Amino acid sequence: xxxxxxxxxxxxxxxxxxxxxxxxxxxxxxxxxxxxxxxxxxxxxxxxxxxxxxxxxxxxxxxxxxxxxxxxxxxxxxxxxxxxxxxxxxxxxxxxxxxxxxxxxxxxxxxxxxxxxxxxxxxxxxxxxxxxxxxxxxxxxxxxxxxxxxxxxxxxxxxxxxxxxxxxxxxxxxxxxxxxxxxxxxxxxxxxxxxxxxxxxxxxxxxxxxxxxxxxxxxxxxx
Amino acid sequence: xxxxxxxxxxxxxxxxxxxxxxxxxxxxxxxxxxxxxxxxxxxxxxxxxxxxxxxxxxxxxxxxxxxxxxxxxxxxxxxxxxxxxxxxxxxxxxxxxxxxxxxxxxxxxxxxxxxxxxxxxxxxxxxxxxxxxxxxxxxxxxxxxxxxxxxxxxxxxxxxxxxxxxxxxxxxxxxxxxxxxxxxxxxxxxxxxxxxxxxxxxxxxxxxxxxxxxxxxxxxxxxxxxxxxxxxxxxxxxxxxxxxxxxx
Numbered sequence: 001x002x003x004x005x006x007x008x009x010x011x012x013x014x015x016x017x018x019x020x021x022x023x024x025x026x027x028x029x030x031x032x033x034x035x036x037x038x039x040x041x042x043x044x045x046x047x048x049x050x051x052x053x054x055x056x057x058x059x060x061x062x063x064x065x066x067x068x069x070x071x072x073x074x075x076x077x078x079x080x081x082x083x084x085x086x087x088x089x090x091x092x093x094x095x096x097x098x099x100x101x102x103x104x105x106x107x108x109x110x111x112x113x114x115x116x117x118x119x120x121x122x123x124x125x126x127x128x129x130x131x132x133x134x135x136x137x138x139x140x141x142x143x144x145x146x147x148x149x150x151x152x153x154x155x156x157x158x159x160x161x162x163x164x165x166x167x168x169x170x171x172x173x174x175x176x177x178x179x180x181x182x183x184x185x186x187x188x189x190x191x192x193x194x195x196x197x198x199x200x201x202x203x204x205x206x207x208x209x210x211x212x213x214x215x216x217x218x219x220x221x222x223x
Numbered sequence: 224x225x226x227x228x229x230x231x232x233x234x235x236x237x238x239x240x241x242x243x244x245x246x247x248x249x250x251x252x253x254x255x256x257x258x259x260x261x262x263x264x265x266x267x268x269x270x271x272x273x274x275x276x277x278x279x280x281x282x283x284x285x286x287x288x289x290x291x292x293x294x295x296x297x298x299x300x301x302x303x304x305x306x307x308x309x310x311x312x313x314x315x316x317x318x319x320x321x322x323x324x325x326x327x328x329x330x331x332x333x334x335x336x337x338x339x340x341x342x343x344x345x346x347x348x349x350x351x352x353x354x355x356x357x358x359x360x361x362x363x364x365x366x367x368x369x370x371x372x373x374x375x376x377x378x379x380x381x382x383x384x385x386x387x388x389x390x391x392x393x394x395x396x397x398x399x400x401x402x403x404x405x406x407x408x409x410x411x412x413x414x415x416x417x418x419x420x421x422x423x424x425x426x427x428x429x430x431x432x433x434x435x436x437x438x439x440x441x442x443x444x445x446x447x448x449x450x451x452x453x454x455x456x457x458x459x460x461x462x463x464x465x466x467x468x469x470x471x
Contacts, residue, residue: 004466007426007429008425008426008429008462009395009425009434009435010425010436010459011462012435013436014459086435089434089435090392090393090394090395090435090437092432093326093328093393093395093433093434094325094326094327094392094434096325098292098295098325099229099242099322100294100320101295104441105392105439105441109437109438109439112437175438179437179438182452182453182456183436183456183459184459184460185456185463186456187453187456188453189451189453
């Protein structure tokens, strides 16, 4: 069963669709939680603390958090490995370009592969910056996420990296969400407008929602 | 009409090819694209040159033999087959680029002719039904709902020309395979092989070296028979259903 999925181009695409939807679900929660930053350091830092005691008293300290991390990391790896293997195959299946060629696909569709690579690199930077603090600009303080976020978005490169990555994320979600609907067999003629609208809506809301944080810091709303 | 044609010339599968330029005069607007190539070939034969090899058969738009990527579009600028494309779609003095289908599963045999037998092997893997031979069955023995009959017919329109593969940036055969799978899977006559059909045809499609689907939609735009992009969605659904039903 598992090998049927992994050996087939259709199966591998289904793996990408499911893991992609898991990550979109996470992004929605992450974006909504980010909005807490506009209500002051106490509320935001308390939320950061809650993530560690999530599921208590059933779950031990940080078990819920690590569970989520394992699911997300597995999703990112499966999504990336599938994309890499399918892309290699696609390039091999069309080795010769047309002499007379014209770009016809939408920008979001054409940038899925490189956009995905940019997002992968961004995730590494984002974790090293705000979770481990390894590449953090100011003095990284464990347990003070509010101050850490303000520090990151007080540097020009922090803002540039974040905003570029969020624009790439928006485009990736735009084609990715609609594609997942087709890959998982949910799309059809009558539902297509709804799926397209949902994909565009998700892309816009997520992009604007995430970018509002660095904009908030830049304009002094968050400081 | 006076035209400049840039045509892909390739002696055989082992020799690298290149674009060659020809000037052609006296082309009528009412000629089909293939008749225009016939005129070019007549001129080439008179000059003692090798005529341009291209696939064609019925010239009525129903057999799926003709191909050609014309100015970057599979079957040219109109939504029809190359044989039903007329020179009135072009202007006097135009330069027209003519290339073969490009996909590693469709190797060039000569000039504009490619080997499409990969499609035959995908059909052999599951594009059939099990039916007793002998006299024609009673027409009312197996009722088919009108909606299902229409759905099957929409997909049965696929003539297997390969324009979907030629247009796809990944050289994928998903639209062809899905048209064939959906055509038979929706009908009662096709239901005994419903699960094995989709699994076997998809796995043969992969084995032939076609690429995967990234849902760019190029295939459905190029298809001369208007097979919808959602055909692929339906096949994915059938494939998922079959993996749950069949234990391998």
